[in-house]
Amino acid sequence: MGAIGFIGSHTVVQLLNEGFRVSIIDNLDNSITEVVDRVRDLFGPKHSQNLEFHQGDLRNKDLEKLFSQTQFGALIHFDGLKAVGESVANPRRYFDNNLIGTINLYKVMTKYDCKKMVFSSSATVYGQPEKMPCVEDFELKTMNPYGRTKSLLPDYQRLSHRLNTSKLIENSGEFQNLIVFNNFEETLVLLVPLLASALEFGSVAAPALVALLKMGSWLLTEEFSSKLDYLRSLVLSSALLASAILEGL
Numbered sequence: 001m002g003a004i005g006f007i008g009s010h011t012v013v014q015l016l017n018e019g020f021r022v023s024i025i026d027n028l029d030n031s032i033t034e035v036v037d038r039v040r041d042l043f044g045p046k047h048s049q050n051l052e053f054h055q056g057d058l059r060n061k062d063l064e065k066l067f068s069q070t071q072f073g074a075l076i077h078f079d080g081l082k083a084v085g086e087s088v089a090n091p092r093r094y095f096d097n098n099l100i101g102t103i104n105l106y107k108v109m110t111k112y113d114c115k116k117m118v119f120s121s122s123a124t125v126y127g128q129p130e131k132m133p134c135v136e137d138f139e140l141k142t143m144n145p146y147g148r149t150k151s152l153l154p155d156y157q158r159l160s161h162r163l164n165t166s167k168l169i170e171n172s173g174e175f176q177n178l179i180v181f182n183n184f185e186e187t188l189v190l191l192v193p194l195l196a197s198a199l200e201f202g203s204v205a206a207p208a209l210v211a212l213l214k215m216g217s218w219l220l221t222e223e224f225s226s227k228l229d230y231l232r233s234l235v236l237s238s239a240l241l242a243s244a245i246l247e248g249l
């Protein structure tokens with residue numbers, strides 16, 4: 001579920017590597033089908049037979065249709081909206097997508113006798129913890145609607161396993177920086193032409209442009225690429241963990 005997103009897609013690669021048959025359902029809210037094409041290219045036609053993609057939403061009949069066609073041994077649930085700020089501005093959207101969608105998923109799983117799930121939660125369920133890193137028995141003190149959707153779900157129905165992939169990630173200061181700079185890189189591409197034309201007209205934006213360009217050059221340094229390697233290893237380790245859990249199910 002939601003497996004052509006960032007963490008999900010890496011997990012799919014790992015699962016295919018381990019010889020699992022994988023079926024994805026994703027509504028493309030925050031992803032593109034080219035990701036599936038890329039995974040297929042990576043594995044070639046023979047091994048790609050183990051991969052199916054269905055565009056669909058947990059809140060409607062797409063899900064029931066999928067379960068009626070395939071008997072699933074276990075499920076990994078990455079499907080969800082995940083922006084804290086947006087969840088504060090539009091909590092209904094978050095409750096509808098994350099909560100109603102997952103409750104529907106639980107119902108369909110029960111109907112088709114699939115009892116095993118790995119659930120991708122979030123470190124935001126611990127609010128602002130007094131110490132880091134968070135561990136899973138910390139008190140749940142979420143402070144935003146997104147976090148509430150994540151903390152209520154395991155309570156709603158305790159299925160056999162829960163994997164807090166985002167805890168792995170969000171506990172890392174390095175990763176936080178990387179995310180900021182990743183976004184920054186994209187922002188830079190959009191902003192530079194605008195700032196450059198502002199500069200041309202002698203605008204006050206000039207100092208901002210200089211600062212942005214300095215930051216941009218940092219993206220090309222070894223320090224940045226070592227952080228990228230760190231990111232890759234984090235993503236892969238969460239994927240490995242998921243497959244190890246699935247194997248033990």
Ligand SMILES: O=c1ccn([C@@H]2O[C@H](COP(=O)(O)OP(=O)(O)O[C@H]3O[C@H](CO)[C@H](O)[C@H](O)[C@H]3O)[C@@H](O)[C@H]2O)c(=O)[nH]1
Pocket residue numbers: 001002003004005006007008025026027028029030031057058077078079080081082097098101120121122123165166
């Ligand atoms: O209603 C929805 C909402 C989203 N998606 C899909 O779910 C995937 C989510 O992937 P993202 O890249 O947006 O998210 P990440 O992989 O970075 O995030 C993962 O870690 C997060 C930690 O905060 C959450 O646990 C999230 O659910 C989990 O996918 C996307 O393909 C998106 O299209 C759906 O299928 N249905």
